[in-house]
Amino acid sequence: MLKDITIGQYIPGSSPLHKMHAPLKIILTILYITVLFFVDSPVSYAIFTVYTVALVLISGVPLKVLLRGVKPMLWIFIFTAILNVFMTPGEIIWSLPIFRFTLKITNEGLAAGVTMAVRLLYLIMGTSLLTLTTSPLQLTDGIEKLLKPLRKIKVPSHEIAMMMTIAIRFIPTLAEETDKIKKAQTARGADFETGNIIKRAKAMIPLLVPLFISAFRRADDLATAMEARCYNGGDNRTRMKESHMTALDVKAIVISILAAAVVLLAEFWT
């Protein structure tokens, strides 16, 4: 179950999206999300959809993989859609009285529900596209670069990036270990599957305690191993995969800004 986390599920490839400068890719993803929240009218939605589909096609990431990132969010999806459908006031098209309440669906509610669901879908697709085409190292490097100006106000940009790198590195290790402990405890008669929430939470204790002890041990070992290899924080550190902006990145900037402009124009001028 822990293994389904999309972060770090990088799909190696050689598409333009893969080759883009990571910090720029992060900025353009933020731009994508920002524009998405202004999109409301059908026309701009259509344009935005074309743009998103184009990005997916360019990336070469299989749609199946992309939608896998959506699955864990399905409940939030449905919940948001339902809330919107039933809670938005407006022209009633269907209603059902229950006790003293009336469950009603309005025209506006239906529109809002659909809009919200599509918006969430694109939000997840956009961010997944970033993590699927950027290796964890490039991603953390990119974040480090973007946060670098904030070092002046004491934001520990290098440390944040290093923490993320290590977290990504240890997710599979800890997932595997959780599995192992769970099996060992199940063999001893522990029951993680049945009972109410409190009972199940209690059953987690014999799982979490060994996991934490081992995690602290690992942290200790790792710190020693990093020190032994001359780790001394971010100062004077170089990177093997130093990436720079290329002509491709300039094109990406132009295309993104154009796309954003067209979508926003469609939204506010029509």
Added chain:
Amino acid sequence: MIKTKNLSFVYRKTDEDGGTAVEEEVLREINLTIEKGSFTAILGHNGSGKSTLAKHFNAILLPTGGKVYVKGMDTTDKDSVFNIRQSAGMVFQNPDNQMVAAIVEDEVAFAPENLGVEPKEIRRRVDECLETVNMTKYAQSAPSNLSGGQKQRVAIAAVLAMNPEILILDEPTAMLDPKGRSEVIKTIKMLNREKGITVVLITHYMDEAALADRTVVIDDGEIVLDGTPKDVFRNVEKIKSLGLDVPQVTELAYELRKKGIDISEDVLTVDECFAELLKILGGGAT
């Protein structure tokens, strides 16, 4: 290469209930010189202080008494710390706990990146070191997809990328299956013989210790035996009294000698044992 002078080390920990400081003397008056290009094995039972000693060789721990010199540099000298760590690379027991990066080649690049090496030179070193440990094929793999032996070879490459002259390995094979063990030992031997790297191998496998030029046995923080593997393993009784074993074939020869059979004391490998037995049997049978 490495020289310790009356090295002592005391762990200070706070008592669980009282909060009073408890001192545990882990190393006592260790005098040890490791020669350039040599292959030294350090033996000792659990808790005898092997890891603590190893951590003094690259300034992870600093002596509470005495001195440690690495290539003539005092480990307590703050300005030399990174020079020392670059010269004396260290590989640890648990392959999972010493990897930082999510991809093999990034892992190997970690140390030279820390040292501020030029990107192009890092790339060259990473390729070279992966080649040396025969892991080039896995440059893009995630460590979690590798076997234990492969992980340890990556860990060795990750240290070699600093261009160290000394390689210290703290029970690198303890968590590996027999196949992984033999891969790692082969790599270590090759580095010593072909690349001239000084090796300090901490182990509790006697057959690994028998491969070294020199075997040092420590017990309760003190050196109790020191010499060639042959000289050390001749003391079968003493080694057993320290809670250690001798290589299986050495033990066999020892038992045979006790029964009055005239077999050499210096049997360390299966081949040697076979030759010796053949000599005895050959004399009797024909």
